[in-house]
Every structure is written in C-alpha cells, then in structure tokens.
Amino acid sequence: MKIYIINLKRSVERRLAITTQCDALGLDYEVIEAVDGRIFSPEELKLHTAEINYAYRPGEIGCALSHLRIYEKIVEDRFLPHKRLTP
Numbered sequence: 001m002k003i004y005i006i007n008l009k010r011s012v013e014r015r016l017a018i019t020t021q022c023d024a025l026g027l028d029y030e031v032i033e034a035v036d037g038r039i040f041s042p043e044e045l046k047l048h049t050a051e052i053n054y055a056y057r058p059g060e061i062g063c064a065l066s067h068l069r070i071y072e073k074i075v076e077d078r079f080l081p082h083k084r085l086t087p
Contacts, residue, residue, distance in 0.1 A: 003029040004073065006066045008036055032069055037062025 003022065007015045015031060022029045037045070037058035048061050 001028070002077075003027055004070045005029055005031045006034045006070065007031055008034045010036075030073075032066070032073065035062040035065040035069065037065070 005015075005018055005022075007018070019029070019031065037048075037060070040048070040058055040061070045058060045061060048065060049056060
C-alpha cells in the first residue's frame, strides 16, 4: 500500500526526515505538496470555506485542501489511471 505524505514546500528538513525514514524501511511513498492556506488572499480563503464551517483559519483550510488532493490522487491512481481529475 502506498503512503502519501503531505508536506509544505518550505518544510525541506521535515520532508528529508520522513523520506529518509521511509527509504530506510523500504516503504512505497509519494510526497504531495501541501496547500499553504497562509498565503491565500482573503478572497481565496472565502472561496474555500463556508460561513458556517469549522475550518476558518488559513492553516486549517490549507490542511483540508491538502487532504482533498490526496483523495483525488488515490481515485486517479486506482480507478482512473489514464485520466486526471484536476490539472
């Protein structure tokens, strides 16, 4: 089973630490670049949330969007290997 690792682009040391561990253990993994909600404009934040929503902080919104990327990737890889859902 493939392991998906969510990592912010700027967190180079963290990515290196986890990939080193995965390599040492011979694990099948893929690093997915995290969505950094902290760089969103107020308009972008509003686009990705609702007025009544638990995720209202930029980091929470980025986290949720990062997990959505993983779910899309799993569906694409497993069920739609020749089609991309998102560009």
